[in-house]
Amino acid sequence: MPTIDLCGSEVQKQKYLPSLAEFKTLGCWALTEPDYGSDASSLRTAATKVPGGWHLDGQKRWIGNSTFADMLIILARNADTNQLNGFIVKKGAPGLKATKIENKIGLRMVQNGDIVLNKVFVPEEDRLPGINSFKDINKVFAMSRVMVAWQPIGISMGVFDMCHRYLKERKQFGAPLAAFQLNQEKLVRMLGNIQAMVLVGWRLCKLYESGKMTSGHSSLGKAWTSRKAREVVSLGRELLGGNGILADFLVAKAFCDLEPIFSYEGTYDINSLVTGREITGVASFKPAMLAKSRL
Numbered sequence: 001m002p003t004i005d006l007c008g009s010e011v012q013k014q015k016y017l018p019s020l021a022e023f024k025t026l027g028c029w030a031l032t033e034p035d036y037g038s039d040a041s042s043l044r045t046a047a048t049k050v051p052g053g054w055h056l057d058g059q060k061r062w063i064g065n066s067t068f069a070d071m072l073i074i075l076a077r078n079a080d081t082n083q084l085n086g087f088i089v090k091k092g093a094p095g096l097k098a099t100k101i102e103n104k105i106g107l108r109m110v111q112n113g114d115i116v117l118n119k120v121f122v123p124e125e126d127r128l129p130g131i132n133s134f135k136d137i138n139k140v141f142a143m144s145r146v147m148v149a150w151q152p153i154g155i156s157m158g159v160f161d162m163c164h165r166y167l168k169e170r171k172q173f174g175a176p177l178a179a180f181q182l183n184q185e186k187l188v189r190m191l192g193n194i195q196a197m198v199l200v201g202w203r204l205c206k207l208y209e210s211g212k213m214t215s216g217h218s219s220l221g222k223a224w225t226s227r228k229a230r231e232v233v234s235l236g237r238e239l240l241g242g243n244g245i246l247a248d249f250l251v252a253k254a255f256c257d258l259e260p261i262f263s264y265e266g267t268y269d270i271n272s273l274v275t276g277r278e279i280t281g282v283a284s285f286k287p288a289m290l291a292k293s294r295l
């Protein structure tokens with residue numbers, strides 16, 4: 001939705017946003033490729049101009065909902081300009097194939113897919129006019145990272161809640177686990193992290209609302225909340241002892257669900273580098289001996 005909202009034409013917004021908002025239409029967003037993850041700005045999926053529209057050829061990887069989405073936003077490289085463009089591809093388009101990635105240990109409720117595009121025809125009206133380079137994609141990231149920054153916060157709150165209850169119910173040495181000072185310290189550390197994460201999430205939203213939020217702000221928020229949440233779920237897993245590794249007690253599930261969040265929407269490292277570039281003026285995505293970054 002954010003991509004069409006930020007980069008779509010008025011006609012596209014009218015056509016797609018209402019049904020997406022009501023979940024009558026399901027979408028997905030395809031940037032990552034098998035050989036271009038963090039280095040997504042170098043992606044190779046090609047968009048070639050043909051009469052009446054475009055042909056898309058290439059592969060995508062990890063695309064959430066792609067196996068059943070009604071519409072797929074595909075980011076591809078314009079063969080004429082060498083810049084990135086965005087396209088709306090409909091479910092069942094000839095030449096489009098999406099296969100579910102198996103054996104994930106986290107976020108198992110989301111189906112992620114490998115996509116193959118073989119001369120998939122997209123009519124001109126389904127090209128997104130607002131995506132003409134990776135800079136335009138970064139505008140989408142700036143907004144989506146605000147949303148993703150809240151996911152580790154919710155997961156951490158759930159883990160705290162589970163642990164708080166568990167420590168009061170389970171007894172060892174004749175006393176509830178909650179009575180042990182070391183366990184209390186861990187609970188308090190978790191709570192402190194959560195309070196700080198909520199404030200960072202709140203501040204991000206305020207900056208966004210006032211139109212002052214930068215890419216560096218949202219990347220910092222996403223990277224930092226996912227790092228702090230890693231500590232929370234790790235402490236939570238520890239507090240449950242052996243039961244902390246059983247999915248039945250949910251903390252282990254949260255532990256596993258956080259890992260992909262740490263790595264998607266830009267990994268912790270890449271988001272740190274986005275903010276690092278903003279505060280120093282120096283881009284360090286590529287080793288110094290290589291050419292200037294296009295991110």
Ligand SMILES: Cc1cc2nc3c(=O)[nH]c(=O)nc-3n(C[C@H](O)[C@H](O)[C@H](O)COP(=O)(O)OP(=O)(O)OC[C@H]3O[C@@H](n4cnc5c(N)ncnc54)[C@H](O)[C@@H]3O)c2cc1C
Pocket residue numbers: 028029030031032036037038039061062063064107112260263264265266267268269270273284285286
């Ligand atoms: C569950 C899940 C859902 C996803 N959903 C989508 C989706 O819907 N749409 C989509 O387009 N993509 C999606 N992705 C892809 C996701 O955005 C990528 O996995 C992510 O960008 C990292 O790319 P990669 O996995 O290829 O890791 P790599 O880029 O291979 O990185 C491996 C490691 O090297 C580090 N690294 C890489 N480059 C640098 C650098 N310059 N400096 C320092 N460290 C570096 C990374 O931080 C990481 O730790 C999803 C991924 C997952 C796991």
